[in-house]
Every structure is written in structure tokens, then in C-alpha cells.
Amino acid sequence: MYVDTRPVQTPLGDGVAGIDIGEARIAAVYDGQGVHLHSGRLIRARNHYANKHQAKLDARIARKKNGRPPGQRSSKRLRRLQRARRTLRDRIKRQNRDQLRKQARQVVSTLHESRVQTIAVGDLGDIRNRIDYGLRANQKLHAWMFGQFLTELKAQGRKFGLKVIVIDEAFTSQTCPWTGQRRKPRGRHFVSPCGQHRMDRDGVGAVNIRAKYLEIQAGRGTAYGRTPSLPWTPVLVGMAPTTWGQRFRPQVSHAQSKRGAVYKTARIPGL
Template structure:
């Protein structure tokens, strides 16, 4: 816009760059917000001319003014979440298989929900490529620098750009994991689930060796952060997280109990009659393992299970639906941008 103003003095045809109004917002931090005599005062840099609004609520921690999708400006006030712990609505048990491509496969006893992790994978891929370019430029600048001399401004700018890149990607991934964990836990709460069994991945990196590219993806796998977010959100809804050994859970047929290593993303039972997503199979078996450990005896596998909790009903694999998350919110939907369910 500064360059457009300069050129406009000599050329009347110059136009300012066009941006949609929703790209612009004004943010006021806590230090720029005051509450006095029923008015919310937002600092503008001039003590005598703040933005004054009639306010019947408490002092927010931050405020932003932005453009609504339906037209017009709106003021958004943020407060600390002071809601108490909710009471579980039922006593059901669910199983969760945490993955890299699918951040979570959730089985609540009736159906399997697949939550995509492609957005985080794509973001990490972009960060790695961009950081490799910065590392190459930084290495070149360091080689040109004489021993004992001070680093150049260009080198410091490159190093700062690398730090900011990693910090930005870390913040974005953390926000994404929190949103997806909230979606998983809130959905299970609505379906009357009280206990959530999650597969144990604590030592998985000790045995990972699938080649250079695959290892890079797996070592960027944020399963620990996602589990921490699940525990944090589960506390708010009164749910209990239980860690279960997930050995062979993606290779065991929930109906017959036979093992078969899947090829690709689809698990086909040894009898060839049952087809299901391999992550969904893992979630079903993790739930069954937990129920077996609680009972202390019996089995949830086979055509005649001795436990009353049969993971697969009537010989049919449970319905599988998918949930994806976009970077930007979709008009008319929540801020998490959840797409409609898709069935394979």
C-alpha cells in the first residue's frame, strides 16, 4: 500500500492491492483493554480517544474486531474457560487407535470414526522443505565468514527466519491437535462413553526403521502431544483415559481372532468375508483388549465370545465414517471446519 501511494502521485491508474475484508482484524491484548463505568475501553494509542463500547459483562482477556462472513463487523471477546467438569452421560467404553495418517480411529461399540492427520503431515512436509533451503543458505553464509569475525546481518536474518518457521509450525500443530482432541472427546461424551482405551505407543520409536522418508514422517508423529490433549479434554468431560497394549491389534480379525498382516490401508479377514480399515480394526481390538483385562477372563473374539461385549455385531464390520479438518473455517460451520462424513 505504501508503494501504491508513492506511484499514485505520478500515475492515476495505480490501484491499491485488493484483499477481502475478512483477512483484516484488529486485536486488543489485555494491556489495551479497560472496563470503567459500564464501558469497555479499547486503547488506540491516544489516551484521550479510546474506542468506548457499552459493556454489561466482565473484563475479557482479549478482544478482536473482524468482518463477518454474512456482512458487517463484529466484536469478539475471549474469556478464560471457567466451566466445571461435566458428568459422564453413560458407562460405555470406547477404543482409540492413534495413527500418523489418521490421527485417531475411534470405536464406541457401534461405529468407527476416522479423524484425518493429513493436514499436520502436509504442514510438517512444508516446514522440512523450507527449512532445508534455509539451512543450505545458512551453511553457505557461515562458510564465507572469516574466523573470529562477527556474523553478517543476512546470516542473522536467515537464522531468525528458521526459528520463526519452526515456532509457527509448532503453534499451528498444537492448535490442530487440541481441536481434534476436543472433537473426539465431545463426540464420545454425547454417545454416553465414560472410559476410553488408548493404544500404548510409548516405545514405538525404538523399533522404527522403514527407510529415510518413512522414518522422517514417523519421527514427526505427535502421538504423545495428541494423547496429552486427549487427557486434558477428557478431564473437562469427566471421561477416563486408560492405556492399553496395542500389540497386533491392527493384524487381528475382530470376528474370528485370526491374525493376518494387512496390505495397504484395508484389512481383509483370513476368511475373506470381512473388509475394514486397518486403523478401525486397531480401535476395535484395543477396546476388546481393555474389556478382557477388566473382566480378567474370557474373550471378546470369535463367533461365540464368552464376554457380553462383542466388538463386531452380527458378523458385520461397524460403519466407518471419516472426518477431515481444514485450515480455514467453513461458512456456516464451527471453527474446527469439520467436513461431512464420507463412507468408503
């Protein structure tokens, strides 16, 4: 461990960006020009792997505990299984924390180059108390690392001189940015009630979070999403209405060994 001695950078402009934090897409970012989608599937797959193997270890540990007479000291194999479980969880936690930090820095550094000074992020603090979709969905929900990602965004934002503001994101993924009407999306894409526009639902959330922050700053109150006459068009200047955005996958290098040869591949940004 060492102290980060790099000086705090100065914002290059006064732009505003909106970020919608998700699970499959860890972040959907809209800076007023385009939507960028950052994948979170690697973290979800890693958590699925950890839960699967921890369940196997829990079953073996339970068999060892049930077969031990009361008062007898635990066996060496039981202690090994418990140590393996702790090692697994600690390793997954370190890997996820490292990936969140790298993705947060990528998001903030890209926004800094785009002359953004303020980042508006949707508030997800009480989502676990409001949603109940069953055992499988709740397991993913409780493994969702939105709080850690928000913490990393704030930490990286301080390094680049950017402010991270948390606002209420109610109905931001269900409100059409072009008409102001609400429609609950089906699947990963949002189709406007007028039928003329189509966009990724996470991108719609990012656009509306940014619009909501600008509306509050302009002193128009909290009538967002309730009055179709709000000035939606100026918020979307410079972005094609039918854009699907860019999908940035984690930059992870993979090395595979086959018959003594090593092949290195890297995931690259995809459209």
C-alpha cells in the same frame, strides 16, 4: 491467556471406547456402535512443508557460515536467516498444537454425547525405538505427534469427566475381530482370514483395543489374540461387519481471492 472456568461435566453413561492413534488418521474411534476416522493429513502436509522450507534455509545458512572467517561476527543476513528458521518452526508448532487440541475436543465431546465414560488408547511410547523404515519414513515417524495428541486427549477428558487409559496395542491392527486370527494388512484395509469381512485397518485397531481393555477388566488375563474362542461377537454388537466408518476431515475454512472476489469454502465430514 485466561483461566478456564467451565465446570467439569459429568459422564452421561458407563460406556467404553477404543482409540487407535495413527499418522494419516490421527484417531480411529470405536464406541461400540461404529468406527469414526479423524484425518491427520493436514498435520502431515504442514510438517512436510516445514521440513522442505527448513532444508532450503539450512542450505543458505550453511553457505553463510562456511564463507565467514573464524572469529568474525556473523552478518546481518545470516541472523535474518536464523530468525526466519525459528519463526517457521514456531509457527508450525503453534498451528499443529491448535489443531490437535481442537480434534481432541471433538473426539472427547462426541464420545461424551455417546455416553462413554472410559477411553482406552493404544500405547505408542517406544515405537520410535522399534521401527526403522529408512530416511523418509523415519522423518514422518519422528514428526508424528502421537504424544501431544494423547496429552490433549487426557486434558479434554478431564474436562468432560472421562478417564483415558493407556494399554498395550501389540497386534491389535493384525488381529481379526471376528475370528481372532492374525493377518498383517496390506494397504489401508484389513481383510479377514476367512475372507468374509473387510474393514479399515485403523478401525480394526480401535475395535481390538476396546476388546482388549474389556477382556482385561473382565479378568480373562492377557490371552487376547491367541485364543479364537474368546467372545468377540458381543464386542461388535450393533456394528455392521463390513462398515468402513465415517471419515471426519478437519473443519478448516479457506478464503481464496480471485479478481477481487472472495470465495469461502469449508471442509465437511465425508463418508
